[in-house]
Amino acid sequence: MKFLHEYRQRPGIERIAREIVRITTRHWTIMEVCGGQTHAIVKYGLQQFLPSQIRLVHGPGCPVCVTPLDIIDQAIAIAARPDVIFCTFGDMLRVPGSEGDLLGVRARGGDVRMVYSPLHALDIARRNPNRKVVFFAVGFETTAPANAMAAFLAHEQGLNNFFLLVSQFLVPPAIAAISSAADTRIDGYLAAGHVCAVTGFESYQQLADTFRVPIVVTGFEPLDILQGILMCVRQLERDKYQVQNQYARAVEPAGNPHAQHMLQQVFEVSSQTWRGVGNIPASGLRLRAAYSVLNAAPLFDEKRSCPDDTRGCISGEIMLGKRTPPDCPHFGESCQPQHPLGAPMVSSEGACAAYYRYRAQVITSDATDRATHEH
Amino acid sequence: MNIDCPLPADIEDTIRLGHGSGGELSQNLFRNYIYPYIKNPWLDQAHDSALLTIKGSQLVFTTDSFVITPLFFPGGDIGELAVYGTVNDLAMSGARPMYLSCSLILEEGLPLNTLKRIMASMGRAAAQTGVHLVTGDTKVVERGKGDGLYINTAGIGVLEHEQEIGPGAIRAGDRILLSGDIGRHGMAVMASREGLSFDTSLHSDCAPLHEPVRDLLAAGIQVHCLRDLTRGGLATALVELANARGVSVEVQESAVPIDESVEGACELLGLDPLYVANEGRFVVFVPEEEEKAALDILRCHSVSAGSQRIGLVTATGRTGVILKNSLGCERLLDLLQGEQLPRIC
Amino acid sequence: MCLGIPGRIEEILNLVALERTARVSFGGITKEINIAYVPDAVVGDYVIVHVGFAISRVNEQEAQRIFDYLGQLGDLEELG
Numbered sequence: 001m002k003f004l005h006e007y008r009q010r011p012g013i014e015r016i017a018r019e020i021v022r023i024t025t026r027h028w029t030i031m032e033v034c035g036g037q038t039h040a041i042v043k044y045g046l047q048q049f050l051p052s053q054i055r056l057v058h059g060p061g062c063p064v065c066v067t068p069l070d071i072i073d074q075a076i077a078i079a080a081r082p083d084v085i086f087c088t089f090g091d092m093l094r095v096p097g098s099e100g101d102l103l104g105v106r107a108r109g110g111d112v113r114m115v116y117s118p119l120h121a122l123d124i125a126r127r128n129p130n131r132k133v134v135f136f137a138v139g140f141e142t143t144a145p146a147n148a149m150a151a152f153l154a155h156e157q158g159l160n161n162f163f164l165l166v167s168q169f170l171v172p173p174a175i176a177a178i179s180s181a182a183d184t185r186i187d188g189y190l191a192a193g194h195v196c197a198v199t200g201f202e203s204y205q206q207l208a209d210t211f212r213v214p215i216v217v218t219g220f221e222p223l224d225i226l227q228g229i230l231m232c233v234r235q236l237e238r239d240k241y242q243v244q245n246q247y248a249r250a251v252e253p254a255g256n257p258h259a260q261h262m263l264q265q266v267f268e269v270s271s272q273t274w275r276g277v278g279n280i281p282a283s284g285l286r287l288r289a290a291y292s293v294l295n296a297a298p299l300f301d302e303k304r305s306c307p308d309d310t311r312g313c314i315s316g317e318i319m320l321g322k323r324t325p326p327d328c329p330h331f332g333e334s335c336q337p338q339h340p341l342g343a344p345m346v347s348s349e350g351a352c353a354a355y356y357r358y359r360a361q362v363i364t365s366d367a368t369d370r371a372t373h374e375h
Numbered sequence: 376m377n378i379d380c381p382l383p384a385d386i387e388d389t390i391r392l393g394h395g396s397g398g399e400l401s402q403n404l405f406r407n408y409i410y411p412y413i414k415n416p417w418l419d420q421a422h423d424s425a426l427l428t429i430k431g432s433q434l435v436f437t438t439d440s441f442v443i444t445p446l447f448f449p450g451g452d453i454g455e456l457a458v459y460g461t462v463n464d465l466a467m468s469g470a471r472p473m474y475l476s477c478s479l480i481l482e483e484g485l486p487l488n489t490l491k492r493i494m495a496s497m498g499r500a501a502a503q504t505g506v507h508l509v510t511g512d513t514k515v516v517e518r519g520k521g522d523g524l525y526i527n528t529a530g531i532g533v534l535e536h537e538q539e540i541g542p543g544a545i546r547a548g549d550r551i552l553l554s555g556d557i558g559r560h561g562m563a564v565m566a567s568r569e570g571l572s573f574d575t576s577l578h579s580d581c582a583p584l585h586e587p588v589r590d591l592l593a594a595g596i597q598v599h600c601l602r603d604l605t606r607g608g609l610a611t612a613l614v615e616l617a618n619a620r621g622v623s624v625e626v627q628e629s630a631v632p633i634d635e636s637v638e639g640a641c642e643l644l645g646l647d648p649l650y651v652a653n654e655g656r657f658v659v660f661v662p663e664e665e666e667k668a669a670l671d672i673l674r675c676h677s678v679s680a681g682s683q684r685i686g687l688v689t690a691t692g693r694t695g696v697i698l699k700n701s702l703g704c705e706r707l708l709d710l711l712q713g714e715q716l717p718r719i720c
Numbered sequence: 721m722c723l724g725i726p727g728r729i730e731e732i733l734n735l736v737a738l739e740r741t742a743r744v745s746f747g748g749i750t751k752e753i754n755i756a757y758v759p760d761a762v763v764g765d766y767v768i769v770h771v772g773f774a775i776s777r778v779n780e781q782e783a784q785r786i787f788d789y790l791g792q793l794g795d796l797e798e799l800g
Contacts, residue, residue, distance in 0.1 A: 001639060001747045003726035003766060003778055010702050010788045019793055035720060036722060045704020063720060089771070090645075090716030103713070107389045115569065115642070116717060117772025118753060120570045142722035143719065145757060145774045153738065194722040197768060197776040220724070224555065227786060249783035250724070250768050250776050259757040259775060336401050337712045357706065476783040566749070574743075639747020643769070645723045719771050720722050 001286040003249070006101050014090055016226040020233055028236050029054045029185060029323050030177060030229060031178070033171060034063030034192035035350065036220050044222045051164035054229065057321035058351040060277060061192055063138045063334035064091045065319065065343040065350045067167045068215040072097040075165055076301045079105045087121035090114045095346050096252065118150035125162035125260035134296045137164040141193040144168055144285060145259035149293050149335035153288065163296035166335030167276075169272060171195050171202055178251040178320055179211040186321055188232040190225070191219040193247035194271060198263075200255025204243045212241045219247040256329055266291055275343055276316035298313060318351050325355040391713070397606025398650075402615075421619040422541045423464040423602070426472025426534070433534035435470035437461060440527040446493065447505060449563045452577025453526060454496035459583045460605070461530040462504045466585035467601040467657065469540040470532030472504060477511035477528055482521035493524065504583045506530070536592050538633060542619035544599040549688040550666045551624065552659040554587070554673060555580070555681035556632035557609050561652035562640045571644065571717055577636045582655030587676040593660070596669050600660040603653075607711040610649040612658060613696045614710050623693045626686035626708075628700045645718035649698070649712045660688065724768040726778055729761055745771060760796070 032038060038058045041047065047056060050153055060066050076097045079086035086102070086325050093102045093114065095226075106112040111131075117123050118135055125133035137147040147164065154162040171192060176186055191204060197218045214235035220227030228246045235242060239317050245251055270286025312330055317323045323346070325331050335341035344350030381501045393400040410418060417425040424437030441457040458475065465472040477497065481490065538544075559580040566575050577588050590681075591598055604612050609631065633648050641648045655678055661669045666684060673682035680715060688699075697709040727744035733752060737759075744753040744767065751772075755761055758774045761775040767774035 001635070001642065001726070002728070003783060004642065006787070008701070012787070013702060015790055017795070018797070026525050043706065044702050046702075048704060049702075089719045091718045091720055093716055094713065103391055103393065104389070107391045109748050114716065116719075118755050121773055139719070140722060142724065142775065145775065146754075146771045149738065149754070149773070150758065158736075168758070192722070194724040194768065194770060194775065197724070223786065229788075247690065248785065249779050250726075252776070254774055257755055258759060262757070322783075339707075355659075357709070501747040573749045577749070633746065636748030639745075639749045642725050642750070643727075643746045643751065719724065 004034055004221060007219070007223040009223070013049060013222050015227055016223065016230055019227065020049075020054070020201060020230050021051045021289060023230075023237055024053050024233055025237060026053070028050070028187045028233060029055045029057060029321070030056045030057045030188045030190065030232055031186045032190040032218070033059035033061040033175065034190070034195070034224070035065070036194070037190060037192070037218065037225055038200045038351050040222060040225055042357070046222055046225060049226060050229065054233065057186065057317065059178065059321060060274060060319035061140065061171065061362060062344070062350055063140060063143070063167070063169060064095055064170055065315065066274040066277065067092070067095065067138055067343070068275045069098060071165070071167045072295065074300070075136055076100065076102060076105055077164065078296060079110045081300070083132055085111045085113060085124055085133045086136070087113050087115045087124060088150050089138065092138060093202045094340075095343055096340060100303065103209050111335040112369050114146055119148050119153075122150050122154060122159070125159050129161060132161050132163060134163045136167070138167045140169050140192070140195050141263075142192075142197070143198045144254075144267060145198060148262045149163050151266045151291050152262060154294060155291055157310075162294065163299060164287065164294050165296040168267065168285035170283050170285065171270070171275065172207055173278075173280050174274065175207055175215075175278070176210070177280045177283070179207070179210055179213065181320055184320055184322055186213065188214040188236055189216070190228045190232065191220045192220055193217055195252055196247070196255060198251050198256050198259045200259075201243050201245060201251070202253060207243045208243050215243045217243070217245045217247050219250065230299045274319075276319050277318070314353075315344045318328060318344060325352040327354070367369070378618060383438060386630070393713030394687045395606075396711055396714045398611050398713065399709070400413055400713050401606075402710065419471070420541060422468060423460060424468045424470075426468065432684050435468040435532045436529070436533060437464040437466060437468075438527065438529035438624050440525060442522065442525050443564065444522050445564075445567055446489065446523055448579055450559075452493060452496050452642060452652070453524065453580035454493035455500040456581055457526040457528045458497055458500035458504065459581060459654065460526040463505060463584045463603045463657070465530050465532035466583075466588045467603050468534070469536060469588065469598065469601065470534050471589065472506045472530055472532045474504050474509045475501065475528050476530075477508045477526065479511070480521055480525040480527075481512045481513060481515045482523050483515060484559050485520040485523045489523065495628055501585070505584060538592070538598060539603060540598055542600055542616050545616065545620045545622055545660050545688055546662065547622065547691050548600055548663055549660040550663055550684050551613075551686045551688070552661065552666070552669060552673065552682055553609070553631065553685045554584070554657050554659070556634050556637070556681035557604065557653055557656060558633060558637040558641065558648040558651035560654040562606070562637045564652075565640070565644075573640060573643070575636050577634070577640075580653055580655035582678045584655065584657050584678060587673050587679045590675070591669060591671050594668065594672055596665050596672065598659060598669075601657060603657040605654065606648040606652050608648070608652060609656075609658070610647075610696070610708045611711045614708055617694055617696050620691075621694050622691050623689050624686060624696045625689050626696065628698050630683055630685045632681055642683055648716055649708065653680065663675070663679070722770050724770045724775065726766050727751075727769050729755070729763050729765050729767060731763060742774075744774070
């Protein structure tokens with residue numbers, strides 16, 4: 001497939017890797033914010049191409065992993081109601097709430113449907129005027145314009161049985177929160193290419209200046225990721241902290257103005273709780289007043305506060321880059337994809353699931369990685 | 376910063392769709408809820424069918440149920456699937472398929488014309504594979520209690536050779552041959568699923584596999600194990616066999632053929648083709664010295680014209696299936712976890 | 721975090737502004753995709769698709785750049 005296969009060829013990947021090795025003189029810790037990149041790094045075994053001085057840590061960029069427990073519980077309660085058709089992306093079906101998950105609701109008779117696009121949930125609402133159709137609008141800036149379009153069209157067309165349960169996150173405030181955490185030292189960031197395809201990256205320069213970190217907007221194929229790392233290391237070695245765009249084939253500096261316009265029409269910035277991390281100011285989106293009639297949350301009043309429950313899962317520390325999945329005593333033992341303790345083991349983009357799936361190589365490379373860091 | 380991460384409810388008190396996906400959950404269901412109550416040496420053969428010795432004859436016995444929506448899909452329908460699926464299970468034991476039963480569970484409201492088409496299709500498939508549908512049953516359930524129609528077929532075949540074929544015969548050094556490209560059936564069916572639909576000329580690979588198997592055995596090729604790839608795809612089949620025998624297997628990802636349409640659909644929906652269902656593909660384990668002769672025979676048949684060596688059994692003692700990708704990196708394959716769900720991230 | 725796949729616009733299907741759609745091909749399959757956010761896209765363009773929406777056009781000149789760079793790296797290595 002064009003624009004995929006060319007970026008998966010070994011010779012080019014090795015060439016970039018040699019260049020990284022050539023220019024690296026010090027230890028650097030680089031965070032790839034996006035779970036899609038985590039997945040690719042582990043799937044293709046990219047760590048093996050890097051010198052031991054480069055440590056990759058995995059960020060909180062996976063909507064499945066960061067959607068807070070109370071919203072998952074709310075989703076489960078709403079989906080269980082007989083008057084509701086609950087529509088969700090496949091990703092959210094297996095995320096554990098305090099008591100079970102959405103697949104469990106379906107098994108007990110709830111009408112839970114998987115959709116590929118928010119517009120399909122809208123179709124379901126049109127075809128079922130006597131049922132309330134609730135769409136689980138999760139995601140980062142990439143998914144927000146699609147979710148916004150569904151809300152806009154429902155409002156425009158006077159669909160009064162379509163609602164959104166919103167759990168939207170913004171990347172830059174998360175980068176700021178991670179960089180501010182006193183005990184975290186991330187030297188540089190790979191920013192998420194598809195998020196920036198929507199938002200652009202003009203707002204990232206302030207982050208780079210404030211925290212004196214290079215930020216490289218990066219794509220998702222192995223060649224993209226290694227080139228992103230190379231650009232990041234080159235800046236670090238020269239003591240620079242610019243925002244650079246590795247993924248210029250899909251990302252304009254100003255992003256996509258049409259998508260931004262729709263997003264701003266429907267949503268406004270709000271504070272947001274990140275599962276495993278906590279509350280981050282101005283890091284989420286909520287429906288604007290004009291669209292509040294579409295908000296599923298007050299309609300159902302199913303919100304239940306749930307006790308903080310650590311149970312030994314260290315997902316928060318993993319998403320802040322403080323620790324990696326193999327550091328967790330439960331990893332691969334009491335916590336596996338078929339019985340996850342936490343969201344990062346559920347999502348295919350969750351760092352834990354990625355490590356588990358590709359553990360054949362990870363376990364060996366992490367052992368050498370740790371050994372080199374113990375000096 | 377607080378850290379909360381809850382335990383999911385670990386009390387599985389109901390059946391989920393994932394229990395029927397052929398992966399990890401299906402195995403748990405069998406191990407914990409079915410096997411303990413009916414265990415016997417035949418079940419311990421860990422194969423898709425049971426080998427029975429009756430008055431000196433070696434018979435193979437198997438059964439399978441077919442529940443698929445839509446009933447008619449590009450490249451096949453539930454009727455021929457019900458014949459081929461059971462014929463293939465028999466063939467994978469190295470048996471000559473002979474007799475099938477046919478049990479129909481019909482839903483009130485199913486057009487008789489639909490039933491006629493499906494039965495005609497079953498008749499054609501039986502004639503094509505040389506089996507006879509010799510007994511059967513029909514039941515009708517109320518509207519809303521079934522997807523139009525479910526079919527169960529059981530089959531009997533006869534063993535006409537002396538070879539031991541099954542997971543127990545797999546040896547270190549065995550070559551693993553795959554009969555063609557993977558994932559066609561799963562993606563052809565998914566293409567017509569509400570909400571995920573896409574346009575494609577993809578057809579299911581639904582096909583009978585007894586002829587290439589018959590020819591391998593007739594030529595005296597040493598065949599250690601055969602397994603058709605169904606639910607859970609190539610990865611699940613290999614993991615099951617590796618676990619049953621306690622061996623490690625290495626597969627070259629670049630050697631596994633995948634059609635561009637299957638790949639495109641998998642990229643778009645975030646699915647892994649190694650776990651997508653097939654209905655007309657199988658793997659063959661043969662000793663190294665038999666590889667070439669086996670491939671020559673397989674490639675003579677249209678259903679296995681695209682046969683390739685995809686890997687080998689590396690060692691006994693350590694269990695696992697390792698996939699080597701084009702960048703030389705290794706990943707461990709697992710059984711399919713629950714259902715494979717399309718994803719956005 | 722966001723699965724975005726490049727596909728080629730084969731045909732524009734619906735011209736209503738917000739519901740503007742196109743038939744987009746991915747490998748050997750095609751799917752109807754909303755292209756309201758890429759109003760300038762024309763047949764033959766590649767777009768990045770996420771949850772049924774095109775979120776950006778692929779810039780073919782920019783896509784080539786990494787290979788030019790790889791070529792330069794190769795030349796340097798040969799001089800090595």
